Every structure is written in C-alpha cells, then in structure tokens.
Amino acid sequence: MADNASGSDSLLFLTDDQLRKGIEAMFFAYRGFTADPDRILEGMDYGRAHHRAIHFIHRAPGMTVSSLLGILGVTKQSLNRVLRTLFDDGLVEARVGKTDKRERRLHLTDKGAALERALSDAQRARMRAAYRAAGPQAVQGFRTVLEAMMDPEMRRNYQGLREDTP
Amino acid sequence: MADNASGSDSLLFLTDDQLRKGIEAMFFAYRGFTADPDRILEGMDYGRAHHRAIHFIHRAPGMTVSSLLGILGVTKQSLNRVLRTLFDDGLVEARVGKTDKRERRLHLTDKGAALERALSDAQRARMRAAYRAAGPQAVQGFRTVLEAMMDPEMRRNYQGLREDTP
DNA sequence: TTTACAATGTCAACAAGGCTGACGTAGTTG
DNA sequence: CAACTACGTCAGCCTTGTTGACATTGTAAA
Numbered sequence: 001m002a003d004n005a006s007g008s009d010s011l012l013f014l015t016d017d018q019l020r021k022g023i024e025a026m027f028f029a030y031r032g033f034t035a036d037p038d039r040i041l042e043g044m045d046y047g048r049a050h051h052r053a054i055h056f057i058h059r060a061p062g063m064t065v066s067s068l069l070g071i072l073g074v075t076k077q078s079l080n081r082v083l084r085t086l087f088d089d090g091l092v093e094a095r096v097g098k099t100d101k102r103e104r105r106l107h108l109t110d111k112g113a114a115l116e117r118a119l120s121d122a123q124r125a126r127m128r129a130a131y132r133a134a135g136p137q138a139v140q141g142f143r144t145v146l147e148a149m150m151d152p153e154m155r156r157n158y159q160g161l162r163e164d165t166p
Numbered sequence: 167m168a169d170n171a172s173g174s175d176s177l178l179f180l181t182d183d184q185l186r187k188g189i190e191a192m193f194f195a196y197r198g199f200t201a202d203p204d205r206i207l208e209g210m211d212y213g214r215a216h217h218r219a220i221h222f223i224h225r226a227p228g229m230t231v232s233s234l235l236g237i238l239g240v241t242k243q244s245l246n247r248v249l250r251t252l253f254d255d256g257l258v259e260a261r262v263g264k265t266d267k268r269e270r271r272l273h274l275t276d277k278g279a280a281l282e283r284a285l286s287d288a289q290r291a292r293m294r295a296a297y298r299a300a301g302p303q304a305v306q307g308f309r310t311v312l313e314a315m316m317d318p319e320m321r322r323n324y325q326g327l328r329e330d331t332p
Numbered sequence: 333t334t335t336a337c338a339a340t341g342t343c344a345a346c347a348a349g350g351c352t353g354a355c356g357t358a359g360t361t362g
Numbered sequence: 363c364a365a366c367t368a369c370g371t372c373a374g375c376c377t378t379g380t381t382g383a384c385a386t387t388g389t390a391a392a
Contacts, residue, residue, distance in 0.1 A: 013302045019290045020225070022297070022309065023199075027218075028320040029312035030196050031239065033189075047348055052193070059186070065369065073197065078350055080370065102359050102368045124185045130314035131188065134307065136179045141300065141307020143188065146195035148296035154194040213377055231340065244379055246341065268339045268388045 036122035049074075049082045051119055054108065057092060058116045062105045064097070071157050091115060202288035215240075215248045217285055220274065223258060224282045228271045230263070237323050257281060 012018065037051050056071055057063060069079055083106075086092040091112030097103030108116060131139050147155060178184070203217050222237055223229060235245055249272075252258040257278030263269030274282060297305050313321060 010302075013305045014294055014297055016290060018305075019293045019297070020286070022293050022305070023221075023286075023289055024225075024324055025309055025312040025316075026196065026199050028317075028324045029315040030192065031320060032316045033192050035317060049349060055189075059190075066367095074349085075351065076369075077352085077371080081349075084370090097368095100360075100368080104369070120186070120189075123189055124182060126315060127185045127188050128180055130311050131180055131185070133314040134310040136176075137303070138307030138310040139179045139184075139188070141304030142311035143191055144300040144304040145296050145308035146191040148299040149195040149292060150191075150198045151194075151201060154197060158190055158194045215378060232338090240378085241380065242340075243342080243381085247378080250341090263339095266339080266389070268386095270340070 032126065033123070036126055037119045040119055040122060045085070049078075050086060053079070053082050053086065054091065054112060054116050054119065057106045058108055058113065058120075061107050062095075064103045064105060065094075068106065073154075086112070198292065199289070202292055203285045206285055206288060211251070215244075216252060219245070219248050219252065220257065220278060220282050220285065223272045224274055224279065224286075227273050228261075230269045230271060231260075234272065239320075252278070 034048060038048065041047055041051060052072055053068065056068055060067075065076070065079070065083070069076055072079060083092065087094065089111075090109055093107050093109055094104035095107060097105055134142070147158065150158060200214060204214065207213055207217060218238055219234065222234055226233075231242070231245070231249070235242055238245060249258065253260065255277075256275055259273050259275055260270035261273060263271055300308070313324065316324060
C-alpha cells in the first residue's frame with residue numbers, strides 16, 4: 001500500500017476535518033435511523049427502550065433477562081420497567097428456564113412479533129434505501145467502520161448473537 | 167453495472183439479514199461513538215445535550231439560537247435550559263446581532279473552547295482509530311451510507327454548515 | 333406610525349428513561 | 363446448610379425531552 005500524499009491511499013481521510021465530518025454524519029444519520037420507529041411508537045405508550053427490547057428478543061428468542069441486560073447496557077431496574085409493560089400488554093412472555101428454573105427465557109408473542117415486524121419493516125426500508133443508493137462497496141465500508149468504532153465488548157455481542165436456546 | 171446474482175454487484179447486500187446487521191451495527195457503534203465524551207462529561211454537571219450545543223457552536227461560531235435549534239431538532243425550552251447553564255458557567259457567550267438586534271450570536275469562550283477540545287479530541291481519537299483500521303475505501307463507503315440514511319432536511323444541515331457571520 | 337410578526341427567554345408541569353441503593357424470593361451449588 | 367445467582371421491586375433522583383402560555387424586544391409592512 002503506497003502512502004503517498006496524493007493517491008487514494010493517502011492519509012488525507014484522517015484529517016481533523018474529515019473526522020469531524022464523520023462525527024456529524026453519525027449524529028445526523030442516527031437521527032434518521034431512529035426516526036421511523038419513533039414515529040410508529042409515539043402515542044402508543046412505548047418508546048425507543050421498548051423497541052430495543054423487542055428487537056433483541058426477536059433476534060435471539062429464549063434469551064435470558066441477564067443477557068438482554070448485557071446487550072442493552074442498562075440497569076435491571078430500567079429494563080424491568082420496560083419488560084413489565086411488555087408482559088402486561090401481552091407482547092412478550094417469559095418461560096421458566098428448563099435447566100435453571102431461576103432464569104426467565106424471553107419470547108415474543110404473536111402480538112409482539114407483529115409490532116416487531118412493523119418497527120423493523122420501517123427501519124429496514126430506510127436502511128435498504130440507503131444501501132441501495134450507496135451500493136455494495138459502500139455498504140461493506142460502512143459496516144467495517146462501524147464495527148471498528150464499537151467497544152470490543154459490544155463487538156462480541158454484535159458478532160456473536162445467535163438463537164439462545166441451550 | 168452488472169446485476170448478476172453471484173458477483174459483488176449482486177443484491178445480496180439487501181437481504182433482510184444484511185439489513186438487520188446494519189441496524190445492529192448502528193446501534194452498537196453509536197454507543198461507542200458517544201462513550202468517550204460521556205465519560206468526560208459525567209460528574210461535571212453536563213450531559214450529551216451540552217456536548218451537542220458546544221460542538222455546533224464551535225463548528226459555526228456566530229450561529230443564532232434558532233439555527234442551532236433547527237440543527238439540534240429540540241424545542242427552545244429544552245435548548246434554553248442547556249444554554250443557560252453554559253452562559254452561567256462562562257463556556258458560551260451571546261453577542262447581539264449586528265444587523266438584527268433580536269438575534270443572539272453564539273460563541274465559545276476560551277473556557278468553552280477548552281472543553282470542546284477535550285470532548286472532540288476524545289471522540290476524534292476513536293473515529294481516527296476506526297478510520298485507520300478500516301482504510302480510506304471503507305471510510306468513503308461509511309460516509310456515503312450515513313448520508314443516504316439522513317432525513318433530507320438534515321442532509322442539508324450536514325452539507326451546508328459553515329461559518330455563520332453575515 | 334401603528335400594527336403585525338419574528339427572535340428570544342421564561343415559568344410551570346409533565347413524561348421517558350436513565351441511575352443508585354436497598355431488600356426480598358427462588359433456585360443452584362459447594 | 364451456606365453462599366451465591368437470577369430476578370423482581372420499592373423509592374428516589376437526574377437529564378433531557380415535551381406542551382402551553384406569556385413577556386420582551388426588535389423588525390417590517392401597511
């Protein structure tokens with residue numbers, strides 16, 4: 001790799017100005033990223049926190065409360081406030097763990113799955129439009145940079161999520 | 167561009183699974199993105215909202231309250247609570263507009279600029295590490311996708327920010 | 333010049349969603 | 363049995379967002 005100052009392999013992309021642009025891109029893009037689900041949730045007594053819980057329960061059905069806690073990075077009190085409403089409204093159900101009966105394995109109900117679909121359809125539509133506009137090469141780069149930006153611990157969550165049924 | 171199903175120009179990158187990975191990448195990366203400034207701010211009576219205000223005032227000195235309002239996308243009451251503490255603590259100063267005396271043109275004081283530097287040094291360090299790990303091509307793709315993900319109105323802010331001194 | 337509008341600040345009340353600390357109840361395990 | 367773990371819960375606090383109403387000052391148009 002030639003590190004000449006004029007080619008595309010130069011380090012010009014590391015200037016403070018380039019970095020600032022990246023920072024602002026993250027800020028503005030994240031707003032867009034959450035805008036559509038937020039619109040769906042608004043007025044139905046749920047918020048972004050409910051969305052996140054629903055997303056990851058859908059993603060890894062049978063997940064325990066404490067692994068969800070680890071992924072979301074919030075306190076159990078905070079998560080519990082959210083989960084309680086989801087239980088009460090019949091969107092999520094907890095099944096007692098088979099081997100360890102202290103665990104509560106989380107699953108979406110049909111109703112919960114329906115909301116998950118509505119939310120993720122909206123979010124995927126935006127993501128799909130962005131991906132399509134940018135093209136496969138850009139998408140590859142996008143994911144590479146984001147992954148490098150995560151805390152290592154979260155990077156493990158990101159890569160390692162899978163169906164959680166022991 | 168050949169849209170054959172096997173080459174790198176295929177639309178495989180638009181599968182729901184790929185989109186979900188992008189969604190989770192945004193979620194986890196944004197956490198990393200804000201983690202370092204949050205650590206600096208914590209315990210000094212400021213939060214993310216103060217960081218955002220300081221960032222954009224630094225970015226476009228002389229900016230009016232209402233354009234800051236537009237960029238941040240919050241209510242004036244919410245912004246005012248933040249700005250008030252920044253005035254009181256001598257991090258930001260407001261100068262009456264030259265042509266329109268109703269305007270308050272916002273500037274960082276030396277003290278404010280020092281905090282801005284500390285915050286953005288931390289954030290840039292992470293961004294730089296991610297950029298360096300990913301390489302120029304990836305960075306290009308990263309920015310392209312993020313830009314496509316913004317709301318059009320915010321995209322204008324992102325591209326159009328400049329020194330705001332009429 | 334009055335009259336309407338614009339830019340800003342402010343008070344009050346409220347909600348979401350974070351946090352800490354303390355405590356309780358089951359179930360597991362050494 | 364003792365110690366630890368998984369989970370739930372009460373209480374209280376903080377930041378940051380919201381709405382609605384109202385005041386001040388300056389600009390601009392009729």
